[in-house]
Amino acid sequence: FHGKNKTATKTMTMTTKQRKKNLPPGPPPLPIIGNLHQLGHLPHQSLWELSRRYGPVMLIHLGCVPTVIISSPSAAREVLKTHDLNCCNRPRLLSTGRLTYDHLDIAFTEYGDYWRELRKLCLLKLLSAKRVQSFRYVREEEVGSMIESIAKSAESGTLVDMKEKFMALTVSITCRVAFGTAFPWMEFKDGRFMDMIREAMAMLGSFSASDAFPRFGWIVDRFTGLHSRLEKSFRSMDVFYQKVIDEHRNTNKRNEEEEDIVDLLLKMERDQTELATVPLQEDNIKAILMDIFLAGVDTGALVMDWTMAELARNPKAMRKAREEIQSCVGNKKWVDEDDLHGLKYLKLLLKEAMRLHPPNVLLVPRETMGHFKLFGYDIDPKTRIQVNVWGIGRDPNLWESPEEFVPERFEGSPIDYKGNHFELLTFGAGRRICPGISMGMAVVELALANVLHSFDWKLPEGMTEKDVSMEEGAGQTVFKKVPLTLLPVKPSPETDA
Numbered sequence: 001f002h003g004k005n006k007t008a009t010k011t012m013t014m015t016t017k018q019r020k021k022n023l024p025p026g027p028p029p030l031p032i033i034g035n036l037h038q039l040g041h042l043p044h045q046s047l048w049e050l051s052r053r054y055g056p057v058m059l060i061h062l063g064c065v066p067t068v069i070i071s072s073p074s075a076a077r078e079v080l081k082t083h084d085l086n087c088c089n090r091p092r093l094l095s096t097g098r099l100t101y102d103h104l105d106i107a108f109t110e111y112g113d114y115w116r117e118l119r120k121l122c123l124l125k126l127l128s129a130k131r132v133q134s135f136r137y138v139r140e141e142e143v144g145s146m147i148e149s150i151a152k153s154a155e156s157g158t159l160v161d162m163k164e165k166f167m168a169l170t171v172s173i174t175c176r177v178a179f180g181t182a183f184p185w186m187e188f189k190d191g192r193f194m195d196m197i198r199e200a201m202a203m204l205g206s207f208s209a210s211d212a213f214p215r216f217g218w219i220v221d222r223f224t225g226l227h228s229r230l231e232k233s234f235r236s237m238d239v240f241y242q243k244v245i246d247e248h249r250n251t252n253k254r255n256e257e258e259e260d261i262v263d264l265l266l267k268m269e270r271d272q273t274e275l276a277t278v279p280l281q282e283d284n285i286k287a288i289l290m291d292i293f294l295a296g297v298d299t300g301a302l303v304m305d306w307t308m309a310e311l312a313r314n315p316k317a318m319r320k321a322r323e324e325i326q327s328c329v330g331n332k333k334w335v336d337e338d339d340l341h342g343l344k345y346l347k348l349l350l351k352e353a354m355r356l357h358p359p360n361v362l363l364v365p366r367e368t369m370g371h372f373k374l375f376g377y378d379i380d381p382k383t384r385i386q387v388n389v390w391g392i393g394r395d396p397n398l399w400e401s402p403e404e405f406v407p408e409r410f411e412g413s414p415i416d417y418k419g420n421h422f423e424l425l426t427f428g429a430g431r432r433i434c435p436g437i438s439m440g441m442a443v444v445e446l447a448l449a450n451v452l453h454s455f456d457w458k459l460p461e462g463m464t465e466k467d468v469s470m471e472e473g474a475g476q477t478v479f480k481k482v483p484l485t486l487l488p489v490k491p492s493p494e495t496d497a
């Protein structure tokens, strides 16, 4: 009887405590599935609609997982700046865990000493300003090859699938920067390499029941075939990285100028470098390469693809951009990286395209590490946090005519995408902000400047600007559902003048 009374008192204090909690508002969850049924095909859009009803700090349940959706710049500032230390963990998820050799990478590893040291390595060596600069010739050469291949389509009057071109460009630049070779070996040619990357991206964006229902979800994932598909994707990427590493081990050491990222990581392995007492080994190297590929290839290509789609729909903006480039570089064949400083309008239109089409619409998920108060609401440890960057970019309270593509809105505005302005969070903010901003934007700016300088772009016959579909498809990143195909036209000196 005595014992029972004790339990009753304990239960009473627990429930009083629970009751005292001021949890954020949100749509009522259903038993077991929580709010999963409300996500739809494009969760960022459904969540944006819901947040207009429940507010910028909204609690939902993804199966058993409490998740707070952030949908305003001031709430984003709270989680990415004021409480960043509490919010900078990443949840352990099925697909990210497998593809990163059990979280040995930077993007999906938990916050702690290992992440801190890896991140330092990334910022100081792998993606430093000096290294980005040292690969300028790679970017210029690869953009040159892309322009030459587009010129062939212009000559034969064939349409260009813009996303395919931009993906091929980011892949070849990344291959050269990371492993010094333009494109991998024969067995990965004929589109197989691209298929492999696409499949890994699809796996990262896939819904896994194990993540929503940690206790029994794995049974569902085995039943649906997700486990074996993930395993197959992991194996093919692993074989590829092993080949890259073996080849580097067997090659005479390059001088420092020619050193690629794998050379640098293998040197650290030979020197028995430790990252937070973990000696750097092959799996760590492969996990880092996985990040460089999966974080950098698709995002850059998407930014370029969406930007071209907006320009195709807005011929005035396209003309203005081309005129600016023309007046800046004149009759020079290529726009080089020194010319980019003068291309102010190009930078404005990129900001505008990234406002409307951030590739990571909900950022990369974070997880809280301790309890804190957010606008008076209690946020518990182990709560997942997703910032609706897409919604913030289209909020009519922040932007005039938010759905319209108006690059001029950024004229004279201090807002940029480097993590200090919570209205434009294309690359995130805080401790986990993207470390590849300079590397990514260097490619995007140079490629678009040359694509616009070298060709006039026409819509396929019979299509008008209004017919360009802006429908979205969602996975880990948001892409154009209907591929953008355009006709490149080589301008004659007279028509361009």
Ligand code: HEM
Pocket: 106, 107, 108, 119, 127, 291, 292, 293, 295, 296, 297, 299, 300, 303, 359, 360, 363, 364, 425, 426, 427, 428, 429, 430, 431, 432, 433, 434, 435, 436, 437, 439, 440, 441, 444
């Ligand atoms: C236009 C291109 C790119 C976009 C839009 C982009 C966007 C992002 C975003 C939104 C995040 C999550 C930030 C957060 O959680 O607050 C991120 C993280 C990351 N990005 Fe990028 N990224 C791009 C290019 C790159 C490139 C080129 C690389 C490397 C070669 C890269 C490497 C990473 C890594 C390693 C992380 C994880 C950082 C961490 O968790 O500490 N990204 N990126």
